[in-house]
Amino acid sequence: MTDAILEIEGLEKTYADGFSALKGIDLSIREGEIFALLGPNGAGKTTLINIICGIVNLSKGSVRAAGHDVVRDFRKTRSMIGLVPQELSTDSFESVIATMKFSRGLFGKPPNPAHLEQVLKDLSLWDKRNNKIITLSGGMKRRVLIAKALSHEPRILFLDEPTAGVDVELRHDMWKMVHGLRERGVTIILTTHYIEEAEEMADRIGVINKGSLIVVEDKEVLMRRLGKKQLTIRLGAPMSALPDTLVSPDVELSEDGTTLVYTYDSQKEENGICDLLKGLTDLGLEFADLQSKESSLEEIFVQLVREEKTA
Amino acid sequence: MNWYGVRAIYRFEMNRTFRTISQSLIAPVLSTSLYFVVFGTAIGNRVGDIDGVSYGAFIIPGLVMLSLLSESVSNASFGIYLPQWTGTIYELLSAPVSYLEAVLGYVGAATTKSVMIGALILATARLFVPYEIEHPVWMLGFLFLTAVSFSLLGFIIGLWADDFQKLQIVPVMVLTPLTFLGGAFYSIEMLSPTWQKIALLNPVVYLISGFRWSFYGISDVNVYVSLGAISGFLFVGLAAVWWVFKTGWKLKK
Numbered sequence: 001m002t003d004a005i006l007e008i009e010g011l012e013k014t015y016a017d018g019f020s021a022l023k024g025i026d027l028s029i030r031e032g033e034i035f036a037l038l039g040p041n042g043a044g045k046t047t048l049i050n051i052i053c054g055i056v057n058l059s060k061g062s063v064r065a066a067g068h069d070v071v072r073d074f075r076k077t078r079s080m081i082g083l084v085p086q087e088l089s090t091d092s093f094e095s096v097i098a099t100m101k102f103s104r105g106l107f108g109k110p111p112n113p114a115h116l117e118q119v120l121k122d123l124s125l126w127d128k129r130n131n132k133i134i135t136l137s138g139g140m141k142r143r144v145l146i147a148k149a150l151s152h153e154p155r156i157l158f159l160d161e162p163t164a165g166v167d168v169e170l171r172h173d174m175w176k177m178v179h180g181l182r183e184r185g186v187t188i189i190l191t192t193h194y195i196e197e198a199e200e201m202a203d204r205i206g207v208i209n210k211g212s213l214i215v216v217e218d219k220e221v222l223m224r225r226l227g228k229k230q231l232t233i234r235l236g237a238p239m240s241a242l243p244d245t246l247v248s249p250d251v252e253l254s255e256d257g258t259t260l261v262y263t264y265d266s267q268k269e270e271n272g273i274c275d276l277l278k279g280l281t282d283l284g285l286e287f288a289d290l291q292s293k294e295s296s297l298e299e300i301f302v303q304l305v306r307e308e309k310t311a
Numbered sequence: 312m313n314w315y316g317v318r319a320i321y322r323f324e325m326n327r328t329f330r331t332i333s334q335s336l337i338a339p340v341l342s343t344s345l346y347f348v349v350f351g352t353a354i355g356n357r358v359g360d361i362d363g364v365s366y367g368a369f370i371i372p373g374l375v376m377l378s379l380l381s382e383s384v385s386n387a388s389f390g391i392y393l394p395q396w397t398g399t400i401y402e403l404l405s406a407p408v409s410y411l412e413a414v415l416g417y418v419g420a421a422t423t424k425s426v427m428i429g430a431l432i433l434a435t436a437r438l439f440v441p442y443e444i445e446h447p448v449w450m451l452g453f454l455f456l457t458a459v460s461f462s463l464l465g466f467i468i469g470l471w472a473d474d475f476q477k478l479q480i481v482p483v484m485v486l487t488p489l490t491f492l493g494g495a496f497y498s499i500e501m502l503s504p505t506w507q508k509i510a511l512l513n514p515v516v517y518l519i520s521g522f523r524w525s526f527y528g529i530s531d532v533n534v535y536v537s538l539g540a541i542s543g544f545l546f547v548g549l550a551a552v553w554w555v556f557k558t559g560w561k562l563k564k
Contacts, residue, residue, distance in 0.1 A: 016564065053404075053405040054405050055401055055405055056564050057563050057564065075313065075407040076407075079407040081405070083401070083402075083405050085398075085401050089397055089399045089401060090399065091323075092397070093327075094326075101319070102319050102322070102323050103402060104319075105319025105322075106315075106316045106319045106320070106402060106403065106406040106408060107315075107316070107406050107407060108313040108315050108316050108407050109315060148402070
């Protein structure tokens with residue numbers, strides 16, 4: 001296990017209007033990992049990021065980056081953190097390269113044209129470096145925001161909804177870039193609505209809802225722990241009702257009587273598939289097709305948030 | 312100190328100035344030239360000398376102040392208002408830049424621009440009216456201190472404003488009237504005794520008077536009173552900015 005680069009303890013945020021956006025967050029991010037923060041709209045994802053980056057004041061608790069407090073030692077922490085915000089806020093009339101130079105300077109780094117060139121090339125922006133930002137498409141503007149955040153060589157990179165409203169090609173480019181950054185040792189924390197994205201990229205996943213972290217888990221573990229598998233059996237001939245020997249809360253017969261759906265826990269050794277198939281054979285029932293499917297992170301997520309609601 | 316950060320802000324702001332050069336530099340020079348044509352040449356010939364100075368020359372310091380005050384306020388207020396409006400302020404807030412450094416960058420650039428405009432207006436005036444500057448060091452001092460003080464004021468207005476209209480209220484509704492009534496085009500002595508007393512409540516009177524003294528050695532109030540007044544404005548501006556940043560007023564939630 002690697003050392004924690006970000007330590008959040010008892011973090012609370014109550015806005016001036018009394019809205020409590022974060023209710024006691026404890027979270028530790030390991031150096032070099034990709035951490036995905038999932039949660040519905042208004043769950044507190046952006047507030048959490050904004051506090052760490054210094055855009056919003058915290059109400060209670062503490063945040064440390066590489067051992068430095070983000071309030072007391074803001075110079076040290078902010079210079080190692082890069083932020084790609086959710087909104088496409090850009091200086092429309094500046095050129096791409098000018099706005100990157102501005103970012104690098106703002107973060108206290110001496111000029112380094114070679115580094116900026118590399119970042120621009122990695123993001124396929126080199127050809128557009130002298131274009132005014134206003135002339136770029138939405139996807140290109142998103143790249144500019146990433147380029148700005150990378151211009152000052154951050155150790156920790158926040159990507160707040162990096163692929164919202166972005167086409168498939170750019171999304172895949174972005175995934176590639178994120179993996180490349182991780183190889184160079186950059187810690188990445190991303191928020192997303194696309195669960196597919198977290199599934200594809202993240203090492204660990206945190207789910208936040210109504211200002212509280214519901215779960216923080218390795219992606220694999222989370223998917224195994226909460227993942228359900230389903231076996232769909234298409235029958236050779238339709239039947240009107242389930243035979244008595246097969247009746248169980250986990251077995252369902254479709255309305256037209258042509259398919260059986262068996263839900264089982266993928267973690268259990270004894271998953272009951274053998275018994276079910278044996279039961280079918282014993283009854284002399286033929287089946288045309290078998291298909292098994294694992295629940296996606298999306299289903300897990302919806303389930304978690306729903307549980308939270310009813311709890 | 313994050314000097315790279317200060318430099319980045321300063322450069323960014325100066326780039327904005329040069330990108331919009333017709334609006335930021337040419338417009339004030341053009342409007343001042345019109346004042347010279349109308350007041351200095353056309354009407355001025357019939358007004359006669361004031362305290363031994365031709366009317367055309369007499370109005371120069373006031374005209375410079377008129378532009379200096381409104382340009383300092385509008386430029387500094389726009390500089391810090393714009394990123395809040397477009398949302399790019401996130402970057403400044405997330406950067407390792409202290410409040411002092413942000414003020415140095417923004418107010419420094421606004422001051423530079425104002426001083427440039429002042430110098431351009433003086434150069435333009437030379438084309439219309441011959442004039443001498445008796446106390447050039449004092450002149451530069453007043454020019455600089457006024458530009459800094461009112462850029463600070465503009466910075467605060469830019470933080471306070473939440474729409475474009477509010478940005479314009481102070482320069483248009485407060486500063487321009489105060490400058491016109493503050494002796495830009497006449498000597499306070501020309502007013503009735505009662506109005507003279509009322510005029511002394513107008514802070515701009517002290518600025519114009521001191522500035523004019525640095526040109527021609529004539530003034531409505533003692534030059535040290537003027538110096539005290541401008542130092543007072545600077546102090547108020549600094550105190551206000553210090554308070555704004557101490558409380559994080561309007562910038563951070």
